[in-house]
Amino acid sequence: MSLRVFNVLGREKVDFKPIEPGRVTMYVCGPTVQDYSHLGHAKTYISFDLINRYLRYSGNEVLYVQNITDVGHLLDTGEDRIIKKAKQTAAGSSAQPAALPMQIVESYAKAYFDDMDALGIQRPDISPRASAHIPEQIEMIQTLLKNENAYIADDGVYFDVSSHDGYGKLSNRKRDESETGSRTLKGRGKRNPEDFVLWVIAPPEHLLKWDSPWGKGYPGWHIECSAMSRKYLGETFDIHGGGIDNIFPHNECECAQSEAANGKPFANHWLLTGSLTVNGVKMSKSLGNFTRVRDALEKYRPEVIRAWVFQTHYSNPVDYSDDALAAAQKGWEGIMGAVRLTREALRSAQDSEAGSGFLAVIDQTKAQFIEAMDNDFNAPVAMSVLQTFTTEVNKLLNSGETVGKATLEAIEALYNELGGTVLGIVPAIEATSNADAKRQDGLIRLLIDLRQQSRAEKQFARADQIRNQLKALGVILEDRADGSIYKLEN
Numbered sequence: 001m002s003l004r005v006f007n008v009l010g011r012e013k014v015d016f017k018p019i020e021p022g023r024v025t026m027y028v029c030g031p032t033v034q035d036y037s038h039l040g041h042a043k044t045y046i047s048f049d050l051i052n053r054y055l056r057y058s059g060n061e062v063l064y065v066q067n068i069t070d071v072g073h074l075l076d077t078g079e080d081r082i083i084k085k086a087k088q089t090a091a092g093s094s095a096q097p098a099a100l101p102m103q104i105v106e107s108y109a110k111a112y113f114d115d116m117d118a119l120g121i122q123r124p125d126i127s128p129r130a131s132a133h134i135p136e137q138i139e140m141i142q143t144l145l146k147n148e149n150a151y152i153a154d155d156g157v158y159f160d161v162s163s164h165d166g167y168g169k170l171s172n173r174k175r176d177e178s179e180t181g182s183r184t185l186k187g188r189g190k191r192n193p194e195d196f197v198l199w200v201i202a203p204p205e206h207l208l209k210w211d212s213p214w215g216k217g218y219p220g221w222h223i224e225c226s227a228m229s230r231k232y233l234g235e236t237f238d239i240h241g242g243g244i245d246n247i248f249p250h251n252e253c254e255c256a257q258s259e260a261a262n263g264k265p266f267a268n269h270w271l272l273t274g275s276l277t278v279n280g281v282k283m284s285k286s287l288g289n290f291t292r293v294r295d296a297l298e299k300y301r302p303e304v305i306r307a308w309v310f311q312t313h314y315s316n317p318v319d320y321s322d323d324a325l326a327a328a329q330k331g332w333e334g335i336m337g338a339v340r341l342t343r344e345a346l347r348s349a350q351d352s353e354a355g356s357g358f359l360a361v362i363d364q365t366k367a368q369f370i371e372a373m374d375n376d377f378n379a380p381v382a383m384s385v386l387q388t389f390t391t392e393v394n395k396l397l398n399s400g401e402t403v404g405k406a407t408l409e410a411i412e413a414l415y416n417e418l419g420g421t422v423l424g425i426v427p428a429i430e431a432t433s434n435a436d437a438k439r440q441d442g443l444i445r446l447l448i449d450l451r452q453q454s455r456a457e458k459q460f461a462r463a464d465q466i467r468n469q470l471k472a473l474g475v476i477l478e479d480r481a482d483g484s485i486y487k488l489e490n
């Protein structure tokens with residue numbers, strides 16, 4: 001079976017066919033760097049990390065672009081989010097007006113990458129910033145004006161929604177319901193409520209602005225994704241990703257203006273992630289019900305946060321609770337227990353054919369895992385395949401029968417491949433390839449040997465001291481019939 005994906009554009013499951021076989025172009029809407037990332041961001045970017053990892057694992061080259069919005073993401077009031085944050089921040093008022101918003105952008109962009117790195121998310125190949133692509137955005141707006149898909153008003157340039165038939169095809173919506181009723185039009189110069197801003201003419205006191213044919217100002221939010229995806233991925237590319245909450249108006253506007261400007265389809269496959277909820281309500285900064293990634297990482301290992309995200313299909317919503325995280329932790333510890341047992345057994349394994357019947361289980365597990373992931377990246381099924389495999393590994397290794405080195409190596413390799421490379425939940429920390437981990441492992445084993453020696457010499461107080469001090473350092477010893485093994489606590 002080959003990869004099938006649920007394409008939000010058209011609402012159907014389709015065979016995934018990249019424009020160029022073996023080479024996937026993917027654009028994912030990135031963060032507006034105005035504050036620390038919360039777990040809602042983590043859910044989206046862990047999901048696309050898995051998609052990116054699996055596409056590569058399946059033999060594709062992937063060009064993954066994810067923008068950084070550092071200008072132009074407007075609030076309902078028409079105010080730029082970053083400028084608003086800059087105004088709220090009293091500290092650092094410097095000589096140049098542009099310094100404060102850029103300082104905010106830098107510090108939160110850095111925090112964003114720190115958080116995503118800590119979650120084991122592989123960085124996109126290109127992370128372009130909106131503020132560094134003003135000429136490209138201006139150029140696209142000029143094309144839209146020339147094609148009569150846009151018009152100039154007193155306060156900026158707007159996209160004329162009525163000029164483009166395709167508007168509404170992604171979200172099946174044409175009208176921004178949030179703008180109807182008592183709400184006033186966002187832009188003074190709009191002809192229709194659905195029209196959206198491409199370029200905002202800035203008032204003189206505005207902190208960040210650039211020259212344009214229509215006066216000093218700054219771009220609207222949607223145009224950056226259209227301009228930057230075209231620059232790096234071309235007019236038509238394979239995957240457009242993001243969170244479902246941005247399907248309207250953001251993704252719809254991107255799609256309409258790109259297709260109007262280029263005269264070609266925009267993205268062939270739209271993959272959108274479900275939102276993160278807390279007690280059924282969307283986690284968001286504006287509602288104040290959010291948990292920052294860095295706070296969650298104080299409580300849970302990154303692998304546990306990933307395992308929790310993978311318990312639900314990426315397109316579905318996930319509800320956040322300590323119970324859900326605790327369940328994910330238990331599942332992850334089960335897998336890691338078997339990984340450690342395998343690695344431990346490998347230390348004293350002999351070359352033999354013993355246990356080679358298990359290789360069929362390994363092959364079957366891999367086939368089932370791939371089948372699950374080929375079915376629209378079905379991580380919850382892939383996780384359960386790994387859990388079933390873990391039960392089998394535990395049975396084998398606790399059976400008391402000898403297992404040869406080749407079989408143990410094949411078990412470890414499968415964990416490293418599926419759990420490590422694809423899911424990013426099985427760390428290689430205790431693997432022999434990492435020099436620091438090897439040294440740490442050697443030191444712990446030296447202490448285990450010394451403790452054994454103390455016990456043999458009936459120096460029980462010293463043996464207990466070694467055990468307790470290791471425990472204080474988060475190294476838990478477990479005495480077994482065949483010697484002591486250790487576990488590293490979170």
Ligand SMILES: [Zn+2]
Pocket residue numbers: 028029030225250254
């Ligand atoms: Zn976008």
